[in-house]
Amino acid sequence: GENVEQHPSTLSVQEGDSAVIKCTYSDSASNYFPWYKQELGKGPQLIIDIRSNVGEKKDQRIAVTLNKTAKHFSLHITETQPEDSAVYFCAAVGADAGNMLTFGGGTRLMVKP
Amino acid sequence: NAGVTQTPKFQVLKTGQSMTLQCAQDMNHNSMYWYRQDPGMGLRLIYYSASEGTTDKGEVPNGYNVSRLNKREFSLRLESAAPSQTSVYFCATTIEDATNEKLFFGSGTQLSVL
Numbered sequence: 683g684e685n686v687e688q689h690p691s692t693l694s695v696q697e698g699d700s701a702v703i704k705c706t707y708s709d710s711a712s713n714y715f716p717w718y719k720q721e722l723g724k725g726p727q728l729i730i731d732i733r734s735n736v737g738e739k740k741d742q743r744i745a746v747t748l749n750k751t752a753k754h755f756s757l758h759i760t761e762t763q764p765e766d767s768a769v770y771f772c773a774a775v776g777a778d779a780g781n782m783l784t785f786g787g788g789t790r791l792m793v794k795p
Numbered sequence: 796n797a798g799v800t801q802t803p804k805f806q807v808l809k810t811g812q813s814m815t816l817q818c819a820q821d822m823n824h825n826s827m828y829w830y831r832q833d834p835g836m837g838l839r840l841i842y843y844s845a846s847e848g849t850t851d852k853g854e855v856p857n858g859y860n861v862s863r864l865n866k867r868e869f870s871l872r873l874e875s876a877a878p879s880q881t882s883v884y885f886c887a888t889t890i891e892d893a894t895n896e897k898l899f900f901g902s903g904t905q906l907s908v909l
Contacts, residue, residue: 683854691835714896725799725885725900726838771837775896782853783898785837 684709684776688786695762696794703789705772706754712776715755716783717746720769730757762793797821799901801886807907808876816871816904818886826889827869828853828898829861831882838885844869876908 685708695701707715713734718726732739732746732755739746743762748755759766772786802817820827825846830838840853844863858880860872873880883905887898 686837688837716896718898723902725887725902726898727900728897731897773837782840782843783896785839787835787837 684712684774684784686772686774686784686786688772688789690789691787692790692792694792694794697762697764699762701759701762701766701791701793703757703770703772703791704754705756705774705786706752707774707776707784708753709774709776710750710753712753712774714775715746715748716773717744717757718771718773718785720771720788722768726771759791762791764793764795767791767793799886799888799899801884801901801904803904804902805905807909808873809909810877812876813872813874814876815873816884816886816906817868818870818901819868820886820888820899821867822888822890822899823866824888824890824899825866827863828887828889829859829869829871830885830887830900831855832885832903833882841871841884876906878908880906881908882906 688705716731719729720726730746743760745758770789773783799820828843829841832838839855842861844850847866850861862870883903885903886901889898
C-alpha cells in the first residue's frame with residue numbers, strides 16, 4: 683500500500699522566517715495531496731491541497747510544491763507568525779490504498795516570537 | 796452550525812471494558828470516517844461509511860465495530876478495550892462522496908485504557 687514519510691518531525695523557526703516541511707510517497711499513482719494543520723486540542727483542518735496535474739499552488743503565505751518524478755511534495759510557509767505554531771500533516775490518496783488517504787507522521791512547528 | 800461533534804472528549808477505561816464513541820454531523824455529508832491518532836504515526840483509518848447503510852474497514856479495524864445509525868450519526872464501539880487502543884480518536888466527514896478528500900474533523904476523543 684501507500685507509504686508517506688514526513689520530515690522533519692519537529693521544526694523551530696524565528697517569527698518572520700520561512701518554514702519548509704517535506705513528504706515523500708511510494709505509490710506513483712497517487713493523485714491528490716492535502717496538508718492539514720492541527721492546533722492544540724483540536725482536530726486537523728485542511729489548509730491547502732494539490733492534484734497531480736499541478737506542480738505548485740499558493741494561498742497567501744502558504745504554498746505546496748509537487749515533484750511527481752521524485753514522488754515528493756512540500757509545504758512552504760513564508761513570514762511565519764506565532765499562530766502558525768501547530769502540528770502539520772501531509773497525506774496522499776492513491777489507488778494502492780483503495781483511494782483512501784494515507785497520512786504522514788506529522789511535523790510540530792514552533793514559531794518563536 | 797456545530798460541524799462535527801464528538802462525545803465524550805475524554806474517557807478512561809479498564810482493560811476489558813466496553814464503550815461507544817459518538818459522532819454526529821450537521822453538514823448533510825454522505826461520507827463519515829473514524830481515525831485514530833498516535834504519536835509519530837499520523838492518522839490511521841479505522842472504519843468508514845461512504846453512505847447511510849454502508850460501512851467498510853480501513854487500515855486498522857481490529858478490535859472495533861461501527862454503526863452508521865442514520866445520515867448524521869456514526870458510532871465507534873470498543874467491545875473489550877485493550878491498552879493498545881489508548882489513542883486520540885477523530886471522526887470526520889467529507890463533502891466529496893465516496894472519497895476522503897477535503898475532510899472535516901471533530902475535536903477528538905482522548906481515550907486511555909489502563
